[in-house]
Amino acid sequence: MKIGVVVFPGSNCDRDCFFAGALAGHEMRFLWHQERDLHNVDCVILPGGFSYGDYLRAGAIARFSPIIEEVIAHARRGGLVLGICNGFQVLLEAGLLPGAMLPNKSLKFVSKPVHLRVENTSTPFTRLFDRGTVIRLPIAHGLGNFYADKDTLDRLEGEGRVVFRYCDRNGNPDEAHNPNGSLNNIAGICNEEGNVLGMMPHPERASEEILGGTDGLVIFRSLLS
């Protein structure tokens, strides 16, 4: 698959995403945020980092980049979009996914590996997982406290659009293993059609054993099948 990784001023996981995607066998390229051409990629990755320094709100300024208009059009046509960490925040600001990110409940930047339960395996990003599988990926964010009003939250849950949930090593999504205060321990959600996924954990940082695991590579490999 052809995958484009968007580069904003302040992106810092763009090269990691490029590396992990190439490792999984994809044809990778970078897309500069001032471009208006997606160069016929099948999937767009919005990587982690601090686009525009997180000024005003995380993702708020990046959302008005020229490339994002094209990403929105691509998503509406059914094209694949994966937003990781800051990329998830951009998707929320752009309205491609519902909800918003508040500061972590602890007010601390949290950087550590966490366990996640895979709740939805019918998205193109998660099809190689078994439903309910517990995986381990790193998180690294200060603004990852997912919030949505009750109606939106009920709809996400009712439609099976919560894709990843923070949990303990046995898959129990309890308060003790919620690293940021997210409602319902939500770590990742998709849109109604399943072609847009936003997630706070970093799959690209778990793509080789030397990095501490390969659970993240499964997401990139899922896109191949």
Next chain:
Amino acid sequence: MEWRASVKVQLKKGILDPQGKAIEGGLRRLGYKAISKVSCGKLLDITLTADSEAEARRLIDEACRRLLANPVMEDYEIEVSRA
């Protein structure tokens, strides 16, 4: 005409405000027992040109909806005066 707009952006009521809570805790530790609640927001000071106050307000309100506030979690208040 030049106008000055002051935009106050605050988290909606009922949304967890960890920054407000931390400031509240700090004030309590300093001994301000009379202080019971603090919420933390943003103040944006904007200078603009518009033909009337209503026009200035309309423009700022649109900017709030499009960028300055996130309607999912924030409310905003606008005050406009002559610059």
